[in-house]
Amino acid sequence: MIFLNYDVSLPQPYLLFLGDTTEPGYAKTAFGLRDWAGERCVGEFACAGATVTTGLRAMTPAQAHAAGARALVIGVANAGGFIPATWLAALVEAMEAGLDIISGMHARLRDFDVLRDTADRLGRRLIDVRQPPAGIPVASGRRRGGRRLLTLGTDCALGKKYTALALTRAFTARGVDATFRATGQTGILIAGGGIPMDAVVADFAAGAAELLSPETAADHWDVIEGQGSLFHPAYAGVSLALLHGSQPDVIVVCHEPGRERVLGHPGYAVPDIGETIELALRLGARTNAGIRCAGVSLNTSKLDVAAARHVIAQTRERLGLPVADPLRGGEAFELLVDACLRTDT
Amino acid sequence: MIFLNYDVSLPQPYLLFLGDTTEPGYAKTAFGLRDWAGERCVGEFACAGATVTTGLRAMTPAQAHAAGARALVIGVANAGGFIPATWLAALVEAMEAGLDIISGMHARLRDFDVLRDTADRLGRRLIDVRQPPAGIPVASGRRRGGRRLLTLGTDCALGKKYTALALTRAFTARGVDATFRATGQTGILIAGGGIPMDAVVADFAAGAAELLSPETAADHWDVIEGQGSLFHPAYAGVSLALLHGSQPDVIVVCHEPGRERVLGHPGYAVPDIGETIELALRLGARTNAGIRCAGVSLNTSKLDVAAARHVIAQTRERLGLPVADPLRGGEAFELLVDACLRTDT
Structure with missing residues (x-):
């Protein structure tokens, strides 16, 4: 698995x-690091009142440092990405x-006086991985070499990153040259690079997606982590910019069975999978007329x-497409991988 | 006509x-100021090679200052909003x-050493109207009181702002309480306030649209300037965020007959008007199920x-909807205004 080179070297x-945090959906950064970069995680640390756990050993910062840890990673996100005052003492x-x-939130660590003063006094680093690179261009809309797969969701926080990581692993296991392209803070922490799509200025969001998955060899696959949902009342614009700029040849739609309301927006129903596929193909065809849906990834955790x-x-029966939970693997997942890679269309 | 209050006071x-500039489509800021704030424009000034003119008197900065001018407004925009080196001497x-x-471009005036040094030496102000306000929230998706109209386009730079301004004038002329809501640099210069949608960080773009047209009295109309196009390969995400956050009751789709290729993206065809209406209603229904299209605004200049x-x-015959060119006015435009304001649906 090849990861995008990025000019950051994170302490670990x-x-x-x-x-x-009491809502598991908000702790996806922590869960992602546990599952995909577990060898780099020594334990977990929470404030009073937290009910979410990664299952890693609970330890104080002093215990973690003694065990070799070199950085605390903020593994949770609120809607809007702010840092509540209750976290500052920790x-x-x-x-x-x-x-x-290390933070992947919208709020910048250095904007908090107490954090900046403490860091300066002790010589610690405050690292914001959600800072996009400078000089992102407006999208050109031009086609470029190589193959691309984008994961899309019926909502946020239901497996788009996991699916992209699992497909990248599976492609590589089959000898297919593939690169995971991270678009969010957790993916960037796991991959060691990427572009935080949601922090890019709106006019340049599709351009950022073009920059993230550049021209490659014809048989190389970029597997791009999706963001948001085309039906999300707050984030649909980010999803559409990522779809247009990624110009995917293949999409995989991600869904969590049983989730009926949009996370954090209970007034909104989660859309149907079939409706999501149809809309994504229709909108995606604007920048890649050959776009197709290889199948569906279900989060059955x-x-x-x-x-x-x-x-x-x-x-699978209802949609007539391969359907799998990548974390459960098995034949269903292999069939989804087959469908992604098939070139007879 | 009521304009949004904004904490800026522009020199004029x-x-x-x-x-x-040789491409009239890139000079929409200058044309907009001439047409909607003409009493505040003393003349125009161009570099060698320019072929675009507003028809205002050509004058040097010294002549303009003698005639009362207090600020030079950059009245043109390139794709990406940069400031080319050739403009700096001027x-x-x-x-x-x-x-x-005064600039509405993405590039910040103070980032150019020669501009900053000159301004500091002479005591001049460098004003960027494209700086969005701080603290924009994530969109809530909640409905709010008042009526909203959004103009949408089949492309950029073909009359969305003009249409919104003309409709606001027409509503007011009929005694309807209406506010023009500006979303781009020219509109902000004309209105003296607004939010530059394209400069907002992508995650907050729909939230910015909610902030721009807040809760109002039930019979008040906010007439919101559209941005980009849902079919634009670079800016569709901005358009979708504005559509979702504005929650319009009524849309008016703007088009320029004869324009066949997307401005600056000749590889892309301008979409059909009917297709644009259908997609906008489908996507807009996500945050306002009652959305309807009142008609079409054609730029026949x-x-x-x-x-x-x-x-x-x-x-009009092909679509079965009111169609008018607001700048030509007449009965066709009055019928479009009727259709916007009708409440029997």
């Missing part, structure tokens, strides 16, 4: 910080214990094996 | 700067003559009277 291993404690702070198998089979 | 009257000359500089009348009649 990590201590994962969970804030005071972050100061981490710096006192010898750890740098809240279901038991039998229930997961049932909903996967049912969805 | 203006001298309009046209750079070395901008320095303007400051030497006593004028402040390149046609003679007979040809304009013909294409307006033909388009």
Whole structure:
């Protein structure tokens, strides 16, 4: 698996910080690091009131430092990406214990006086991975060499990054040259590079997507992490810019069975998978007329094996497309990989 | 006509700067100021090679200052909003003559050493109207009181702002309480306020649209200037965020007959008007199920009277909707205004 080169070198291993989070959907950064960069995570640390856990060993910043950790990574995000005042004491404690702070949130660490002063006093680093690179161009809309796959979702935080990572691993295991392209803070922490799509100025968002997956060899696959949802009342514009700029040949639509309301927007129903596929193909055809949907990725993490198998089979039958949960793997996932890579169309 | 209050007070009257522009589509800021804030424009000034003119008196910065001008407004935009090196000498000359500089481009005036040094030396102001306000929230998706109209286009730079301004004037003339909401640099210069949608960070773009047209009295109309196009390979994400956040009750689709290729993206065809209406209603229904299209605004500025009348009649017949060129006015435009304001649906 090849990752985008990026001019950052993050201090590691990590201590994962969970804030005071009670909503697992907001802790996807922590879960992603545990699952895809587990060798770089020594444990987790939370404030009073948190109910979410990664299952890693709970430890204080001092214990983590003694165990080798060199940075605390903020592993949770609120809607809007702000840093609540209740977290500041914990972050100061981490710096006192010898750890740098890494954040993927919109709020910049240096904008908090207490964090900046503490970091300056102790010589710690405050690293914001959500800062996009300078000089992003307006999208050209021109086609470029290489093959591209984009994951899209019926909502946020339901498996678009996991699916892209799992497909990249599977492509590589089959001897196919593939690169995971990260578009969000967790992906960037895992990959060591990427562009935080949601932090790019709106006029340049499609241009950022073009920059993220540049011209490659004809048989190379870029597997691009999707963001948001084309039906999301706040983030649909980001999703559309990423779709247009990525110019995917193949899309895989991600969904969580049983999720009925948009996360953080209970007034909005999660759209149907078929409707999402149809809209994505229609909009995506604007920059790549050859776009096709290879299949569906279901996040069945809240279901038991039998229930997961049932909903996967049912969805496959209903849509007439390969359907799999990449984290469960198996034949269903291999069929989804086959469908992604098939070149007879 | 009520305009949004904004915490800026721009120096005026203006001298309009046209750079070395040869493409009229890129000079929409200058044309907009001439047509909608003409009493604040003393003349125009261009570099060698420019072929575009507003028809205002050509004058040097020194002549303009003698005639009362207090600021040079950059009245042209390139794709991407950069400031080419060839303009810098002209901008320095303007400051030497006593004028402040106002820009609506992405590039910040203070980032150019020669402009910053000259401004500091002479005590001139460098004003960037494309700086969005701080603290824009993520869109909530919640409905709010008041009525909203959004103009949408089949491309950039073909009359979305003009149409919104003309409709606001027409609503007010009929005694309807209406506010023009500006989303781009020219509109902000005309209105004295607004939010530059394309400069907002992508995650907050729909939130900016919510902020721009807040809760109002039930019978008040916000008439919102559209941006980009849902089919634009670089800017569709901005258009979708504006559509979702504005939650319009009514849309008016703007088109320029005869324009076949997307401005600056000759590889892309301009979409059909009917297709644009259908997609806008489908996507807009996500945040306002009651959305409807009142009609079409055609920019017939390149046609003679007979040809304009013909294409307006033909388009009306083909689509079965009111069609008018707001700048030509007449009965066709009054019928479009009727359709916007009708409440029997």
